[in-house]
Amino acid sequence: xxxxxxxxxxxxxxxxxxxxxxxxxxxxxxxxxxxxxxxxxxxxxxxxxxxxxxxxxxxxxxxxxxxxxxxxxxxxxxxxxxxxxxxxxxxxxxxxxxxxxxxxxxxxxxxxxxxxxxxxxxxxxxxxxxxxxxxxxxxxxxxxxxxxxxxxxxxxxxxxxxxxxxxxxxxxxxxxxxxxxxxxxxxxxxxxxxxxxxxxxxxxxxxxxxxxxxxxxxxxxxxxxx
Amino acid sequence: xxxxxxxxxxxxxxxxxxxxxxxxxxxxxxxxxxxxxxxxxxxxxxxxxxxxxxxxxxxxxxxxxxxxxxxxxxxxxxxxxxxxxxxxxxxxxxxxxxxxxxxxxxxxxxxxxxxxxxxxxxxxxxxxxxxxxxxxxxxxxxxxxxxxxxxxxxxxxxxxxxxxxxxxxxxxxxxxxxxxxxxxxxxxxxxxxxxxxxxxxxxxxxxxxxxxxxxxxxxxxxxxxxxxxxxxxxxxxxxxxxxxxxxxxxxxxxxxxxxxxxxxxxxxxxxxxxxxxxxxxxxxxxxxxxxxxxxxxxxxxxxxxxxxxxxxxxxxxxxxxxxxxxxxxxxxxxxxxxxxxxxxxxxxxxxxxxxxxxxxxxxxxxxxxxxxxxxxxxxxxxxxxxxxxxxxxxxxxxxxxxxxxxxxxxxxxxxxxxxxxxxxxxxxxxxxxxxxxxxxxxxxxxxxxxxxxxxxxxxxxxxxxxxxxxxxxxxxxxxxxxxxxxxxxxxxxxxxxxxxxxxxxxxxxxxxxxxxxxxxxxxxxxxxxxxxxxxxxxxxxxxxxxxxxxxxxxxxxxxxxxxxxxxxxxxxxxxxxxxxxxxxxx
Numbered sequence: 001x002x003x004x005x006x007x008x009x010x011x012x013x014x015x016x017x018x019x020x021x022x023x024x025x026x027x028x029x030x031x032x033x034x035x036x037x038x039x040x041x042x043x044x045x046x047x048x049x050x051x052x053x054x055x056x057x058x059x060x061x062x063x064x065x066x067x068x069x070x071x072x073x074x075x076x077x078x079x080x081x082x083x084x085x086x087x088x089x090x091x092x093x094x095x096x097x098x099x100x101x102x103x104x105x106x107x108x109x110x111x112x113x114x115x116x117x118x119x120x121x122x123x124x125x126x127x128x129x130x131x132x133x134x135x136x137x138x139x140x141x142x143x144x145x146x147x148x149x150x151x152x153x154x155x156x157x158x159x160x161x162x163x164x165x166x167x168x169x170x171x172x173x174x175x176x177x178x179x180x181x182x183x184x185x186x187x188x189x190x191x192x193x194x195x196x197x198x199x200x201x202x203x204x205x206x207x208x209x210x211x212x213x214x215x216x217x218x219x220x221x222x223x224x225x226x
Numbered sequence: 227x228x229x230x231x232x233x234x235x236x237x238x239x240x241x242x243x244x245x246x247x248x249x250x251x252x253x254x255x256x257x258x259x260x261x262x263x264x265x266x267x268x269x270x271x272x273x274x275x276x277x278x279x280x281x282x283x284x285x286x287x288x289x290x291x292x293x294x295x296x297x298x299x300x301x302x303x304x305x306x307x308x309x310x311x312x313x314x315x316x317x318x319x320x321x322x323x324x325x326x327x328x329x330x331x332x333x334x335x336x337x338x339x340x341x342x343x344x345x346x347x348x349x350x351x352x353x354x355x356x357x358x359x360x361x362x363x364x365x366x367x368x369x370x371x372x373x374x375x376x377x378x379x380x381x382x383x384x385x386x387x388x389x390x391x392x393x394x395x396x397x398x399x400x401x402x403x404x405x406x407x408x409x410x411x412x413x414x415x416x417x418x419x420x421x422x423x424x425x426x427x428x429x430x431x432x433x434x435x436x437x438x439x440x441x442x443x444x445x446x447x448x449x450x451x452x453x454x455x456x457x458x459x460x461x462x463x464x465x466x467x468x469x470x471x472x473x474x475x476x477x478x479x480x481x482x483x484x485x486x487x488x489x490x491x492x493x494x495x496x497x498x499x500x501x502x503x504x505x506x507x508x509x510x511x512x513x514x515x516x517x518x519x520x521x522x523x524x525x526x527x528x529x530x531x532x533x534x535x536x537x538x539x540x541x542x543x544x545x546x547x548x549x550x551x552x553x554x555x556x557x558x559x560x561x562x563x564x565x566x567x568x569x570x571x572x573x574x575x576x577x578x579x580x581x582x583x584x585x586x587x588x589x590x591x592x593x594x595x596x597x598x599x600x601x602x603x604x605x606x607x608x609x610x611x612x613x614x615x616x617x618x619x620x621x622x623x624x625x626x627x628x629x630x631x632x633x634x635x636x637x638x639x640x641x642x643x644x645x646x647x648x649x650x651x652x653x654x655x656x657x658x659x660x661x662x663x664x665x666x667x668x669x670x671x672x673x674x675x676x677x678x679x680x681x682x683x684x685x686x687x688x689x690x691x692x693x694x695x696x697x698x699x700x701x702x703x704x705x706x707x708x709x710x711x712x713x714x715x716x717x718x719x720x721x722x723x724x725x726x727x728x729x730x731x732x733x734x735x736x737x738x739x740x741x742x743x744x745x746x747x748x749x750x751x752x753x754x755x756x757x758x759x760x761x762x763x764x765x766x767x768x769x770x771x772x773x774x775x776x777x778x779x780x781x782x783x784x785x786x787x788x789x790x791x792x793x794x795x796x797x798x799x800x801x802x803x804x805x806x807x808x809x810x811x812x
Contacts, residue, residue, distance in 0.1 A: 054383065054429070061430040094312035096257060096381050204314050207338060207430070214380035226379050 042163055046217040049156045053213055056149040057206040063142050064199045071196065085201030086193070087117050092208055099215045105170055108161050111212050114205050115154035122147035125198045132195075146202070153209070169220055246277050246321050246330040249302075253341045254435075255374040256382055256428075258311050260297070261304045263321050263331065278324050279304045284316035284334075293319075313337050343384055343426050344372035345438040346407075351422060353445060354410060359457075363416055363445045368408040369424050369438065384426040387434070393419040393442070405429070416447035657763060 040048075090113050093099040099107065126143040164170040193201070218226035245266040253259035265277060279293035293304035304319075314336065321331040348370035356363040367388055375382040388409050389398040401409060414420055420443040427434040476483060651659040763772040 050380070058430045065432070092314070094315055095308065096313075096376070096379075097308060204336070204338075208314055211381060218379045223378075 042160070042167065043217070043221045043223075045156075045160050045163060046213070046221060049153065049160055050210065050213050050217060052149065052153050052156060053206065053210040056146060056153060057203070057210050059142055059146045059149065060199065060203040060206045063139060063146070064203045066139060067196050067199050085197075085204070086121065087114060087201065087205055090114060090117065093212075096211075096215070099212060100219070104164075104216065104219060107212055107216050108157070108164070108170065111157055111209055111216070112154065112161070114209055115150055115157065118150050118202060118205065119147075119154070121193075121198055122150055122202070125195060125202075128195055150206075157213070164220065246323070248319065248321055248331050248333050251319070251333070251335060251340050253311070253337055254344050254372075255376065256313060256338060256341045257308050257376075259306050259337055259340060261293075261306075261319055262300075263302050263304075265302070274301075276323055276325060277302075277330070278322050279319055280322055281306075281317055281319040283312060284318065290320065311337060338428075338431065340433070341382075341428055341431065342433045343382065343428060343435040344374045345436045346371055346386060346424050346426055347373065347438065349422065349424055349438050349441050351411075351441060351443050356416070356445065356448075360448045361416055363414055364410060364412045365414065365443055366408060366410050367422055367424070370407060372426070372435070375426075383429045385429045386424055386426045388422065388424045389437075390414075390420050390422040390443075393421050414443065414445070416445045419444045655763065 090110065092110055092114070093102050093107075102110075122143070126140060126147055129143045130140040161170060245268055246263060247266060249262045249264050251259055251261040261279065263277065263279065274296075279296075280290040281293065282288060282290045293306075294310045295305040295307065297303040297305050316334055316336050318332060318334040320329050322329045346369040349367065350369075351365045351367045354364040354366050369386070371377045371384055375384060377384060383405075385403045385405055386407070386409075387403055388401045388411070390401075390411060391398045401411070411422070421440040422443055423437045423440040425434050425437045649658050649660055653659060766772050
């Protein structure tokens with residue numbers, strides 16, 4: 001055999017890099033009006049987004065449980081510590097009925113606001129978890145994955161909103177999020193929040209996002225007695 | 227007052243006996259929730275209204291508010307309806323005794339963390355299949371989500387867990403969480419009653435709800451003896467077949483198995499010749515043994531019919547000093563074709579022997595050397611040329627150093643011991659001195675030959691045959707010459723007979739085998755020379771050995787330059803020409 005193993009490996013890598021099909025990337029969905037192409041419906045888009053948010057929430061729950069298990073031996077018997085998340089300023093509906101009563105545009109905007117607010121804090125969370133010796137590699141990887149998922153979810157929700165706007169389901173009152181909306185995670189005292197607080201807050205907010213999306217879908221896409 | 231003291235000392239502890247405390251808060255559908263408390267050991271506080279619940283939502287940092295609804299039907303329960311239930315909001319509730327203004331208990335929570343869904347409903351099962359043996363069966367269990375949970379909209383996404391056990395057993399088998407509303411259970415035994423139940427929880431949360439009511443599963447066993455019968459037969463035949471296969475295997479591989487299990491004990495290794503090797507034809511070890519013990523190499527016997535012939539290297543006469551000859555003479559226990567003295571050309575075979583009746587031409591003598599016909603083969607006989615060929619240092623072959631005869635039990639019996647001589651010394655002139663050897667015995671044999679009446683030097687008619695007799699006679703007639711060189715080497719050429727030429731050597735086994743009678747062979751007293759050896763003086767241009775003794779008569783006889791064996795008429799007395807040798811070769 002003329003080629004040695006490393007040479008073959010290098011060749012494979014080069015081929016993979018050169019081959020456009022070897023790369024995993026996002027291919028654009030069919031252009032408008034092109035035939036023979038399956039354009040995902042709004043319901044499909046909603047399903048994808050909801051699945052994504054469910055996964056994100058599950059990840060946050062796992063991380064929070066791990067943190068509680070290893071760092072807070074005492075169970076949440078009495079949580080006298082009042083945690084104010086940095087997203088507490090965002091007005092969010094507190095219940096199902098409240099969310100159902102909210103307008104679609106506002107609901108969509110709330111979702112986007114929440115997701116936007118967590119972009120930087122999640123990155124900070126991953127950084128601090130990676131540097132700490134207490135966390136194992138799995139936890140820091142989960143935090144990184146969580147941050148990526150939040151980012152992708154935001155993109156997805158934006159696409160859904162765009163689609164809804166195109167379909168005329170959303171009015172034009174939905175404004176884009178400005179950079180000023182992104183807030184730094186500061187607690188009451190102005191100090192940066194600890195990892196546990198971040199995890200607690202994100203777990204709550206991811207659950208909010210998931211439920212809001214479900215309510216929104218139920219209202220946009222009429223399904224069986226939604 | 228003593229109640230107060232007790233409460234203070236055991237504040238917020240969970241020993242079995244404690245004061246008023248919350249026993250739990252639960253939400254069933256994530257839209258409302260309830261809290262319960264107990265008065266504890268303070269019996270005097272069990273009256274309704276003495277203990278009150280106050281709550282505070284951390285969301286708005288509001289004040290403490292009293293329980294919006296004390297359930298009338300249930301004792302010590304506070305119910306928060308949808309209006310007062312705020313998801314994702316931290317609640318803190320307190321259990322107070324207003325009269326005494328004592329807070330007995332306080333707890334904080336968020337609603338989504340206290341959600342325990344209601345049990346699923348509509349649990350039923352259907353039979354999937356029964357195994358062939360009729361001993362096992364599989365079922366499919368279905369259920370419906372609790373009606374209180376709004377799963378259609380997805381406000382609550384539930385995960386279900388199915389458990390089953392043999393009826394009235396103590397241990398429940400738990401299956402994995404299922405997000406759907408059905409699950410299969412495999413491997414249940416017929417003729418056993420099973421209980422199946424299911425519960426659910428919110429995905430991504432850890433609070434299971436209550437179990438549903440158990441359902442009973444039972445499948446009667448169908449007695450089918452026929453199904454078991456073939457199985458038994460198949461088993462029996464399978465075992466028999468396996469046994470047969472094993473026996474066949476053992477018998478076919480018997481030898482190898484014997485070797486594996488009963489390895490042969492190695493025989494004791496006796497130093498010496500291994501007869502097994504001889505059987506196998508492996509002569510290498512034998513050769514090494516023999517050579518190491520100064521024994522003759524049997525290869526010479528088996529392979530080369532011709533005696534090694536002596537060749538002298540004539541290219542450089544100057545080289546014919548003692549050392550070279552010595553080396554030649556000494557050295558060469560080479561295989562096969564080694565020879566002591568190298569003649570330049572092998573074409574000197576067939577040299578006519580000298581006609582001189584008196585003095586045999588030493589050159590012819592040399593020509594008589596078998597193998598001189600250019601074969602280049604070494605004849606073992608040459609090396610063993612007997613003492614009757616004293617002049618020829620024929621014996622100065624490779625075997626020169628080896629003690630011939632006496633130490634060779636492997637030597638074939640037809641080798642005449644008398645015909646061997648041993649080189650004892652080398653003259654400075656390059657001659658080889660042969661040891662007296664068995665000369666003494668020869669005269670006896672010579673006497674035997676007297677009857678044969680061989681003319682000492684008149685062997686012409688027979689061509690190059692001589693006998694020891696004649697050799698002796700010849701040597702006797704030779705004028706005494708200085709030195710040990712005496713006589714002539716004649717080939718004990720009674721090799722007329724074919725049997726003498728066993729392809730091995732020229733010398734017959736005994737002189738008595740001399741087949742022919744030389745005419746006019748007056749009995750000549752055999753005078754054994756004092757030393758019947760000659761010294762190879764030199765090699766002439768025709769690659770014949772010049773021997774010392776007939777120094778006065780050097781090479782009288784012209785030797786034919788023919789490269790072939792001379793014809794019969796040119797037979798010198800007592801010499802055997804190589805061509806004659808060739809004729810005699812079997």
